Amino acid sequence: MKIGIVCYPTFGGSGVVATELGLGLAERGHEVHFITYRRPARLSHFHENVFYHEVTGEDYPLFEYPPYDTALTSKLVEVVKYHDLDLLHVHYAIPHAAVAYMAKKILLTDGRYIPVITTLHGTDITLVGVSPAFKPVVEFSINKSDGVTAVSKFLRDDTYKQFNLQNEIEVIYNFVDFSRFRKTNKDHFKKAIAPEGEKLLTHISNFRKVKRVDDVIRMFHLVHEKIPSKLLLIGDGPERRKAEDMCREYNLCHDVRFLGKQDAVEELLAISDLFIIPSENESFGLAALEAMACEVPVISSNAGGLPELNLHGKTGFVTEIGDVQSMADYAISLLSNEELHQEFRSNAYNRAKEFDIQVILPKYESYYKTVLERSVYKHTVD
Secondary structure, three states: OEEEEEOOOOOOHHHHHHHHHHHHHHHOOOEEEEEEOOOOOOOOOOOOOEEEEEOOOOOOOOOOOOOHHHHHHHHHHHHHHHHOOOEEEEEOHHHHHHHHHHHHHHHHOOOOOOOEEEEEOOHHHHOOOOOOOOHHHHHHHHHOOOEEEEOOHHHHHHHHHHOOOOOOEEEOOOOEOOOOOOOOOOHHHHHHHOOOOOEEEEEEOOOOHHHOHHHHHHHHHHHHHHOOEEEEEEOOOOOHHHHHHHHHHOOOHHHEEEEEOOOOHHHHHOOOOEEEEOOOOOOOOHHHHHHHHOOOOEEEEOOOOHHHHOOEOOOEEEEOOOOHHHHHHHHHHHHOOHHHHHHHHHHHHHHHHOOEHHHHHHHHHHHHHHHHHHHOOOOOOO
């Protein structure tokens, strides 16, 4: 198949999943075309089946902001036409689903029907999408998509609650690439960070309020009082300043490392003892899955799709949102019992194997074929 993938090229979950999906499909012989305004963060090497099309706009004095939606629509029409794509797979509803619908209508004027699959990732539905400024367009665009997928049962069910939909939503979970995310021997690296054998707790996010990084600091403060430990904070964003101030307040500066955005997060996960994800809204929890693939147990909130991934009392522990004391208690019980910790490591790895990219890719391929077969009957204007 010839597949066009539209995504945000950033470190966020939707961009990561879209890029990894495209690369996985290319490895399986499909021709994949990425269409976005910048090369995606994880699109870092050449592959003969992978093509990148940069969306560029032009600045005019009339426009306060460049009209990206219009430029993207034109680029989609161009790529579909001249590379003879079979389908478009757009990630994150805003604005990609609406843009794809516009491109589809333009192509219909030339007698060309291009099926569009929209994948919902989370905040495009649960936060941004329900805003009155966007909701009518999001609802319309989802209903006009030829196929719709969501990355968790929670997100599927929440989308049905928030919108009046006629389309069925297929749940296809996020995935992890075990050729990259796996437990490796990085003892020399760990010793440099934790020279006295301290336990390493890790958090990865975009440091927005919804990620509750302040809960990570509070929880670590309680753990640190009981167990020699270090905290690795990976990522960056608006809450970083507050987190740094909290570390100074709790006198934790020597044991907390702010590492900023990192490309090789797998090397940091490989030396971690525990992963912390206390979000108040999380459609799936891709960072937690990547940690589990590296045999790292997870302490998470019960937000969104996290309980679908992190099995309480088996791969880690699940708490109520904001219950910092319970998070700390669970962490202390796990980190102070080596036998239990090793059991949870093994369980986390085995659970992650259920989301291996090699397991999930065939689900997407099957769904693509279903949508393409249905589209044979949809060559007329809606």
